[in-house]
Amino acid sequence: MSIFEILGQRLIIGLGTLLFVSVLVFLGTEILPGDVAHAILGQGATPELVEQVRERLGLNEPLHVRYFVWLTNFVSGDFGTSLANGADIGTEIGRRASNTILLALSTALISVPLAVALGLMAAVKPGGMVDRTITSASLALISFPDFLVAVVLVTIFAIKLRWLPAIASIRPSYELLDWVRILILPVTALSFTILAHMVRMTRSAVLNVLASPAIEMAILKGVPRKRLLLRHALPNALGPIINVVALNLAYLISGVVVIETLFNFPGLGRYMVEAVTNRDVPIVQTCAMIFCSFYVVLNMSADILSILANPRVRYKK
Amino acid sequence: MRDTSQNGPLLKVRNLDVSVRDKKGHEYKIVDDISFDVQPGEVIALIGESGSGKTTISLGCMGYTRPGCYITGGTVNLDGTQVLDQSLPKLQELRGKEITYVAQSAAASFNSAMTIDAQVIEIPVITGAMSREAALAKAEKLYSDLELPDPGSIGKRYPHQVSGGQLQRLMAAMAMISDPRLLILDEPTTALDVTTQIEVLASFKKLIKDNNTAAIYVTHDLSLVAQVADHILVLKNGQMVEYGTTEQIISDPQHEYTQALMAAAHLMPDEIHAAPPVIQPEPPLLQVKGVTAGYGTQQEIIALRDIDLAIHAGETVGVIGESGSGKTTLGRLISGLMVPKSGGVFLDGNALAPGVQQRSRAELQQIQFAFQMADVALNPRQRLNKILSRPMMFYQGFKQAEATKEVARLLERVGLPTEFAWRFPPELSGGQRQRVNLARALAAKPRLIICDEITSALDTIVAQQILDLLEDLQDELGLSYMFITHDIATVSKISERIAVMRHGRILAQGPVDQVLSPPCHEYTQLLLNSVPEMRTDWLDEAVIERRKLVAALDGI
Numbered sequence: 010m011s012i013f014e015i016l017g018q019r020l021i022i023g024l025g026t027l028l029f030v031s032v033l034v035f036l037g038t039e040i041l042p043g044d045v046a047h048a049i050l051g052q053g054a055t056p057e058l059v060e061q062v063r064e065r066l067g068l069n070e071p072l073h074v075r076y077f078v079w080l081t082n083f084v085s086g087d088f089g090t091s092l093a094n095g096a097d098i099g100t101e102i103g104r105r106a107s108n109t110i111l112l113a114l115s116t117a118l119i120s121v122p123l124a125v126a127l128g129l130m131a132a133v134k135p136g137g138m139v140d141r142t143i144t145s146a147s148l149a150l151i152s153f154p155d156f157l158v159a160v161v162l163v164t165i166f167a168i169k170l171r172w173l174p175a176i177a178s179i180r181p182s183y184e185l186l187d188w189v190r191i192l193i194l195p196v197t198a199l200s201f202t203i204l205a206h207m208v209r210m211t212r213s214a215v216l217n218v219l220a221s222p223a224i225e226m227a228i229l230k231g232v233p234r235k236r237l238l239l240r241h242a243l244p245n246a247l248g249p250i251i252n253v254v255a256l257n258l259a260y261l262i263s264g265v266v267v268i269e270t271l272f273n274f275p276g277l278g279r280y281m282v283e284a285v286t287n288r289d290v291p292i293v294q295t296c297a298m299i300f301c302s303f304y305v306v307l308n309m310s311a312d313i314l315s316i317l318a319n320p321r322v323r324y325k326k
Numbered sequence: 327m328r329d330t331s332q333n334g335p336l337l338k339v340r341n342l343d344v345s346v347r348d349k350k351g352h353e354y355k356i357v358d359d360i361s362f363d364v365q366p367g368e369v370i371a372l373i374g375e376s377g378s379g380k381t382t383i384s385l386g387c388m389g390y391t392r393p394g395c396y397i398t399g400g401t402v403n404l405d406g407t408q409v410l411d412q413s414l415p416k417l418q419e420l421r422g423k424e425i426t427y428v429a430q431s432a433a434a435s436f437n438s439a440m441t442i443d444a445q446v447i448e449i450p451v452i453t454g455a456m457s458r459e460a461a462l463a464k465a466e467k468l469y470s471d472l473e474l475p476d477p478g479s480i481g482k483r484y485p486h487q488v489s490g491g492q493l494q495r496l497m498a499a500m501a502m503i504s505d506p507r508l509l510i511l512d513e514p515t516t517a518l519d520v521t522t523q524i525e526v527l528a529s530f531k532k533l534i535k536d537n538n539t540a541a542i543y544v545t546h547d548l549s550l551v552a553q554v555a556d557h558i559l560v561l562k563n564g565q566m567v568e569y570g571t572t573e574q575i576i577s578d579p580q581h582e583y584t585q586a587l588m589a590a591a592h593l594m595p596d597e598i599h600a601a602p603p604v605i606q607p608e609p610p611l612l613q614v615k616g617v618t619a620g621y622g623t624q625q626e627i628i629a630l631r632d633i634d635l636a637i638h639a640g641e642t643v644g645v646i647g648e649s650g651s652g653k654t655t656l657g658r659l660i661s662g663l664m665v666p667k668s669g670g671v672f673l674d675g676n677a678l679a680p681g682v683q684q685r686s687r688a689e690l691q692q693i694q695f696a697f698q699m700a701d702v703a704l705n706p707r708q709r710l711n712k713i714l715s716r717p718m719m720f721y722q723g724f725k726q727a728e729a730t731k732e733v734a735r736l737l738e739r740v741g742l743p744t745e746f747a748w749r750f751p752p753e754l755s756g757g758q759r760q761r762v763n764l765a766r767a768l769a770a771k772p773r774l775i776i777c778d779e780i781t782s783a784l785d786t787i788v789a790q791q792i793l794d795l796l797e798d799l800q801d802e803l804g805l806s807y808m809f810i811t812h813d814i815a816t817v818s819k820i821s822e823r824i825a826v827m828r829h830g831r832i833l834a835q836g837p838v839d840q841v842l843s844p845p846c847h848e849y850t851q852l853l854l855n856s857v858p859e860m861r862t863d864w865l866d867e868a869v870i871e872r873r874k875l876v877a878a879l880d881g882i
Contacts, residue, residue, distance in 0.1 A: 231422030
C-alpha cells in the first residue's frame with residue numbers, strides 16, 4: 010500500500026466516523042425530554058400556538074428529513090439561530106470558539122513540551138530520585154478530577170493569596186498582560202489533568218526503546234547521553250507519544266467544558282452548558298458536533314502522524 | 327596520538343569478574359577470573375554456549391555491562407589505558423575511536439529512524455574527528471571494500487531497505503570508520519542465512535587483515551571461527567576451559583568440553599548414511615499433491631508452487647531451504663494453519679480438509695506441530711502440567727488426574743525430571759523448554775510431528791541432545807517427522823529423505839544420499855558448499871566456489 014493510499018484510507022475512515030457521530034448527536038438531542046415549542050412559548054403556550062411554532066420550525070417533518078436538512082445546513086456553515094433569543098449561532102460560536110481555542114492552545118503549548126521533557130527526564134534513570142518524584146507526582150495528579158484541582162487552585166491563589174482573579178471574565182479593553190492573568194489558573198488546572206498521562210506514556214515509550222539493541226549499539230558506539238536520548242531514543246518512541254498527546258488534546262477540548270464553567274470563561278464549553286439549561290437544541294447540536302469533530306480530527310491526525318513518523322512506511326523497500 | 331612504538335599486547339585482560347545481582351541482593355559470578363591478551367593485528371575468538379559469558383566478557387572490554395550486571399574485579403588495559411577506571415565521557419571517547427563493536431543482529435541494532443550514513447558517520451562527525459564530507463567519502467570506500475552493491479548511494483537508505491547480509495556489513499563499516507585498534511565482533515553472522523554467511527565472513531576477514539586491526543570474535547560455532555581466528559579461548563559457565571592457537575584447538579583439543587564442542591559442530595558427516603531401500607506401503611502416511619498457496623487476500627503473493635511431497639510412517643523427511651524459501655509455509659499448510667489455493671493434503675490416502683477448523687479431532691491428533699521458538703510457543707503463565715495435560719484431555723478424553731500421571735511419564739520420556747510438572751516455562755533453560763515443546767506435541771499421541779527449526783535457536787551441544795531425543799522417540803514410537811531447517815549438516819544426519827526448497831519450489835527430493843551427492847542441483851551444491859569445514863583454508867575456496875554457483879543459479 011502506498012503512503013497516499015494509507016492517508017486516503019484514514020481520511021475516509023475519519024469522515025465516516027464524523028457522519029456516524031452526527032447521527033448520534035442528532036438522535037441524542039432528539040430524545041431530550043421536553044418539547045422545543047413549549048420551551049420557546051413558555052407560559053403562553055396554547056395548543057394552536059404550539060402547532061404554529063412546530064410548523065415554522067419544521068418539527069412536524071419526519072425524522073430523517075429533518076436530519077438531512079440539519080446536516081446540509083451544518084456542513085454549509087449555517088448553524089441556525091438560537092431558540093432562546095433568535096441570535097445567529099454562527100457569529101456567537103465564532104467569538105466563543107476563539108476564546109476556547111486560546112485556552113486550549115495555551116494549555117497544549119505549555120503541557121505537551123513539558124510532558125515530553127518530564128517523561129524523558131524520568132526515563133534517564135528509571136528508579137532514581139528524579140524518576141520516582143516525577144512518577145509519583147503524576148500518579149497523584151492523575152487521581153484528582155479537574156474540577157477539584159481547579160477549586161483548590163482558586164482557593165489558594167485567588168481567595169487566600171489574592172494574586173489572580175477567580176473568575177475569567179473578558180473585557181474588550183484587555184491587554185496581553187490581562188489575558189495572561191486570567192488564563193493562568195484555568196490553563197494550570199487543565200494542564201494538570203492532561204500532563205500526568207502524557208508524562209507516564211512518554212516515560213514508558215522511551216524506556217521501551219532504551220531497552221532495545223539499537224540503543225545498546227549506540228552506547229557502545231560512544232554516543233553521548235543527551236544525543237542518545239534525543240536523536241536515538243525519542244524518534245523511535247514518537248508513535249505512542251503522538252497518540253497519547255492527541256488523545257489528551259482531544260480530552261482537553263471536552264475538559265474545557267468543566268473548567269470554563271468553573272471559571273465563568275466565555276468559551277464554547279460554557280456556551281453549550283448554558284444552552285443545555287435553556288433547552289436551546291440547535292446550539293447544543295452545533296457545540297456537540299464541533300467538540301466531536303475536534304476529537305475525530307485530532308485522533309486522525311495522530312494516526313497519520315504516527316504513520317509518517319515510521320520510516321518503514323515513508324520509504325518503501 | 328597513536329603509540330605504535332610499544333611492543334606489548336594491545337589489550338590485557340586480567341582476572342576479570344562480572345557478577346549479576348538479583349533483587350534480594352545475592353551476587354553470583356557470570357564471568358569468573360578471565361585473563362587473556364590480544365596482540366596488535368591478532369584475532370582472538372571467545373567461544374562457548376549461551377550463558378558461557380562470552381558476550382559479557384567482550385562488552386566488559388569496552389567498560390560496559392548490561393543492566394543488572396556489574397564488573398566486580400580485574401582490570402582491562404588497552405595499550406596503557408585502564409579501561410575500567412575511566413569516567414563515562416572518557417569511555418565514550420574510547421568506544422567511538424579505539425574499541426568498536428559489531429552486534430549480532432544488525433537488523434535490530436541499527437536505529438530504524440535514521441539513515442545508514444547518518445549512523446555510520448555519526449561518531450567521527452560529532453566528535454569533530456572528521457568533516458562530514460571526509461567521513462562520507464571514507465564510508466563509501468569502506469562500503470566498496472566490503473563489496474556492498476552501489477557504495478555511492480546505499481548509505482542514503484534506511485536500515486529496513488537493505489538485506490540482512492548487507493546490514494551486517496554496513497555495521498562493520500560503522501565499526502571501522504574511526505580506524506579502531508580493537509574490533510569486537512559479537513556473533514556477527516549467526517542471524518544470516520547459511521549461503522550469505524560465508525560472504526559476510528570473508529569480507530570481515532579481509533577487512534581485519536587489510537587494516538591490521540586486532541579483533542575479538544565471539545561465537546558459539548567452532549567451525550566458523552577456525553576461518554578467522556589466530557587464538558581460541560573456550561569458555562564454559564563464565565570460566566576459561568581451554569586456550570590455544572586455532573590449529574591446536576581444532577586438531578588437538580585437550581579439554582573434554584572442547585572435544586564435545588568439536589563433536590557437535592555443524593559439520594557435514596564424512597559419510598551420509600542412507601537408509602536401506604524399503605518398499606513403503608501405499609498410500610503414504612501423508613501426501614501433499616500439487617499444492618500451490620500464497621499470502622494476501624486472494625493468495626496473490628505465491629509462497630508455494632506445485633509442491634508434491636510424501637512422508638511415510640516411521641520416516642524423517644528433511645525440508646531444507648533459506649529464509650523465504652517456503653519451508654515453514656509448507657509445514658503450516660500441512661497442519662492446516664494455511665489453506666492451499668490448489669492441490670490438497672492427504673492422510674492415509676484420504677483428503678484432509680484444507681483448514682484446521684474443518685478437520686476432525688482425530689485428524690488433528692495425527693499431525694502435531696513443534697514450533698521453533700519454544701519460549702514463545704509455551705504460555706509462560708501455565709505450569710508444565712497444565713500445558714502438557716491439555717492435549718491429553720482434548721484428544722484422548724483424559725480426566726485431569728489421569729493426565730497428571732501421564733505428564734510425569736511424558737516428562738521422563740523427554741529426559742526431564744518429573745517434578746518439572748509444577749514449574750513454569752520461564753524457569754527452564756532453552757534446551758529444556760524445547761524438550762517441553764516436543765513433549766507437548768507428543769502428548770497428543772500423533773503419528774507425524776512437523777518440527778519447524780526446533781534446534782536452530784539452541785547451542786550446538788544442546789541441539790545435538792534434542793536430535794538424539796528425536797531419534798530415540800522415533801525408534802520407540804514409530805513416529806514420522808517433517809524436519810524443517812536451514813541447516814543442511816543437521817538434516818543430512820537425521821533424515822532418510824530430503825527436499826530442497828527455494829523460492830517456493832522443491833528443487834530436488836529423494837533419499838538423502840542421492841540428493842546430496844554429485845551430480846546434484848546447483849542450489850543444493852551451494853548449500854553444501856556453505857557448510858564450514860574444520861580447516862583454516864576452507865573459507866577462501868568456499869567463497870570462490872560460491873561465486874561460480876551463484877552465477878550458475880542466476881542463469882537458471
